[in-house]
Structures are given as structure tokens and as C-alpha cells.
Amino acid sequence: MFNANNQTAPEWLTNINPLDKGVGVFAISDVESSEFGAAKIIKVPGITYPECVKRGIFTLGFKWIPDTLSDQIRNHECAEEFGIDTQPTPGECLIVMGQCMKP
Numbered sequence: 001m002f003n004a005n006n007q008t009a010p011e012w013l014t015n016i017n018p019l020d021k022g023v024g025v026f027a028i029s030d031v032e033s034s035e036f037g038a039a040k041i042i043k044v045p046g047i048t049y050p051e052c053v054k055r056g057i058f059t060l061g062f063k064w065i066p067d068t069l070s071d072q073i074r075n076h077e078c079a080e081e082f083g084i085d086t087q088p089t090p091g092e093c094l095i096v097m098g099q100c101m102k103p
Contacts, residue, residue: 005056007063007094008049016049022067024052027060027094027101039096041103061094 023045030038039060047055049064056062093100 005059005061006053007061008052008065009063012064012066012069013049016066018050019048020066020068021046021048022052023047023065023070023092024055024062025065025092025094025103026056026062027096029060037097039101041092041094041101043092043103060096063092063094065092 023043024047026042026044027039028042030040044052044055047064049066052062052064092103095101
């Protein structure tokens with residue numbers, strides 16, 4: 001279950017059960033903004049990885065963070081140098097149109 005918008009780090013999926021819960025982080029178009037390419041980051045707690053992938057298919061980008069890593073990831077400082085193109089970032093950030101977006 002992987003598509004071009006999926007920025008979930010592959011190592012986060014090691015040894016998980018399809019029923020394990022985590023936080024989905026989604027980038028969606030911000031239609032309220034007049035800025036070209038504006039996006040909003042939405043976090044959805046308590047969902048499984050398969051559910052996150054289903055919800056993320058038509059987004060600008062998404063990732064799933066297992067609950068077992070959520071405290072470690074939440075406290076990670078995001079920076080633009082961590083995300084290059086479509087490479088996963090270590091925190092809750094998403095790369096949208098080449099820019100690091102923080103929730």
C-alpha cells in the first residue's frame with residue numbers, strides 16, 4: 001500500500017499489525033486561501049495504516065505515524081533540509097510542492 005503521495009517512513013511499518021493505531025497527517029488544498037498552492041495540514045488520531053492510505057489517496061501528501069512512535073516524532077524539530085522532493089521527513093511535516101509544511 002504505497003503511492004506517490006505517501007510519505008510514511010518505511011521503517012515505521014516494520015513489525016506493525018494492520019490493526020495498530022496511529023496518527024494520519026494529511027495535506028489538503030486550502031481553498032480558503034488566495035495563495036497559489038496553499039495547503040492545510042490535518043492530523044487524524046486513532047486510525048490504522050490501511051485507513052490512512054485510503055483517506056490519503058486524493059491528498060497532496062500524507063503519512064502515518066504509529067502510536068508507538070508518536071511522542072518521539074511529535075518532539076522532533078522539522079526543517080526543510082529533512083525533506084527533499086518526495087522523501088519522508090522524520091517528524092510530522094509533509095513535503096508539498098517541494099516545501100516542508102508543519103502541522
